[in-house]
Amino acid sequence: MSAGAAVPSWVTNEVRGFSAIAPRANPLQRIGTFGVSEAKIDHSALIVACGRGDRAALRQIYQSEAGAMIGIAARIVKRRELAEEVVQEAFVAIWRNAARFDPSIGSGRAWLFQIVRNRALNMLRDSSRELPTEQDAIDAAVDADADSENAFERLANNSALKRCLDELEPRRRQGVLLAFVEGMSHGEIAAKLKVPLGTTKSWLRRSLIALRECMT
Amino acid sequence: MIANEKAEDLLLAGEYVLGVLDGAERDAFERRISREPQLREHVAYWQERFADIDNGVMPKDVPPALWTKIEGALGGKLAAEQAGPRFSERLWESLGFWRGTSFAGAIASLVLAVAVGLLAGRATPQPRIVAVMLTPDGQPGAIAEVHYNGSINVIPIRDFEVPKGKTLQVWTLWDKEKGPISVGLIDRTRQALFHRSDLPAGQQQIYEITLEPEGGSPTNRPTGPVLVKGFGALPRL
Numbered sequence: 001m002s003a004g005a006a007v008p009s010w011v012t013n014e015v016r017g018f019s020a021i022a023p024r025a026n027p028l029q030r031i032g033t034f035g036v037s038e039a040k041i042d043h044s045a046l047i048v049a050c051g052r053g054d055r056a057a058l059r060q061i062y063q064s065e066a067g068a069m070i071g072i073a074a075r076i077v078k079r080r081e082l083a084e085e086v087v088q089e090a091f092v093a094i095w096r097n098a099a100r101f102d103p104s105i106g107s108g109r110a111w112l113f114q115i116v117r118n119r120a121l122n123m124l125r126d127s128s129r130e131l132p133t134e135q136d137a138i139d140a141a142v143d144a145d146a147d148s149e150n151a152f153e154r155l156a157n158n159s160a161l162k163r164c165l166d167e168l169e170p171r172r173r174q175g176v177l178l179a180f181v182e183g184m185s186h187g188e189i190a191a192k193l194k195v196p197l198g199t200t201k202s203w204l205r206r207s208l209i210a211l212r213e214c215m216t
Numbered sequence: 217m218i219a220n221e222k223a224e225d226l227l228l229a230g231e232y233v234l235g236v237l238d239g240a241e242r243d244a245f246e247r248r249i250s251r252e253p254q255l256r257e258h259v260a261y262w263q264e265r266f267a268d269i270d271n272g273v274m275p276k277d278v279p280p281a282l283w284t285k286i287e288g289a290l291g292g293k294l295a296a297e298q299a300g301p302r303f304s305e306r307l308w309e310s311l312g313f314w315r316g317t318s319f320a321g322a323i324a325s326l327v328l329a330v331a332v333g334l335l336a337g338r339a340t341p342q343p344r345i346v347a348v349m350l351t352p353d354g355q356p357g358a359i360a361e362v363h364y365n366g367s368i369n370v371i372p373i374r375d376f377e378v379p380k381g382k383t384l385q386v387w388t389l390w391d392k393e394k395g396p397i398s399v400g401l402i403d404r405t406r407q408a409l410f411h412r413s414d415l416p417a418g419q420q421q422i423y424e425i426t427l428e429p430e431g432g433s434p435t436n437r438p439t440g441p442v443l444v445k446g447f448g449a450l451p452r453l
Contacts, residue, residue, distance in 0.1 A: 067275030106260025179234040208230035
């Protein structure tokens with residue numbers, strides 16, 4: 001592997017790599033023509049509708065995604081009531097930011113979940129909250145990583161992400177999952193994996209490079 | 217060189233999506249996202265790569281009251297368009313103490329700050345009082361939003377150097393007899409939310425941030441230099 005090289009091998013492939021992001025279908029084609037419970041939700045179209053002030057679209061996103069959002073937030077903030085608060089704040093942010101969402105750049109669902117994750121991380125790292133102290137968090141991190149293990153196990157077998165995570169050395173894979181799934185900081189991951197902070201940082205960076213090479 | 221910077225940005229976007237950038241790095245990156253479309257593509261790239269994990273999450277039961285709370289937080293009538301630059305423009309109009317000070321880019325900074333806060337998913341219910349805190353040379357340096365529930369959201373909009381062993385301390389002053397009262401500490405340049413329903417909030421109430429020893433001012437009064445200072449004002453929502 002070239003992971004140790006100063007310049008990753010994919011540097012020269014930048015432009016080709018970026019253009020590999022699939023163009024989005026026009027999200028407006030399918031809006032509102034299906035029931036929430038059965039058909040696939042067109043997240044991008046609903047976000048665009050929110051941007052126009054359509055409160056029913058926000059409600060539809062809520063009905064379809066609030067449960068998953070609480071699940072994502074709970075893996076990070078660990079407490080149910082905090083996770084619900086995160087999701088509440090996230091929906092306010094979704095409503096207020098929807099007009100800025102650009103459906104041509106990325107998936108609507110990913111955009112929604114990023115807002116949830118940002119809110120959860122803010123809450124986790126908000127110094128004024130009565131959350132566990134950093135040392136408590138580190139201690140807790142050393143004991144528990146069930147959420148990230150579960151998240152990995154739940155990936156479908158045909159998932160490229162699963163295949164590529166599988167190719168990582170187990171502790172590096174664990175580092176990636178602890179960060180993404182549980183919102184752990186470099187420091188918490190370092191404590192959990194019992195490696196120096198600097199090593200954690202470079203592991204994560206090299207894992208990103210490896211994932212990119214594997215998934216392109 | 218250019219390829220190298222791109223590679224670095226892509227990695228940075230990866231770290232952002234992983235959630236491992238620390239507060240200051242994350243804030244700086246989000247500021248860049250708001251003005252560099254390519255970074256949004258980088259972020260979307262990693263979001264797509266990691267999407268399977270979120271898509272596989274086990275949904276939790278949703279308490280029925282949650283939607284009511286969301287509607288309450290949205291104030292029942294707010295249109296999405298009203299939260300953007302218009303808010304900032306009105307803020308600009310409302311802050312009399314800015315007039316007479318000449319600094320280019322102040323509006324731009326403020327619009328950017330509001331946009332970044334929103335972009336970062338930090339939008340909160342409509343504030344009751346907003347204070348724009350200015351540096352000694354008249355540049356906007358931080359915003360405080362005081363909410364009806366007593367929470368005070370402090371958002372730095374420039375980087376403050378916080379040497380080791382020091383911290384930022386937020387103060388408010390509404391009664392000269394009482395003197396400045398500490399709102400709370402911020403360990404580095406980043407947004408912070410304080411829950412202080414015990415503090416009043418009014419127009420012409422002073423908000424300021426000083427540099428203090430770690431753990432906060434030992435005298436419970438500002439001892440260090442005032443970094444930014446501003447008056448509370450009513451946002452025209």
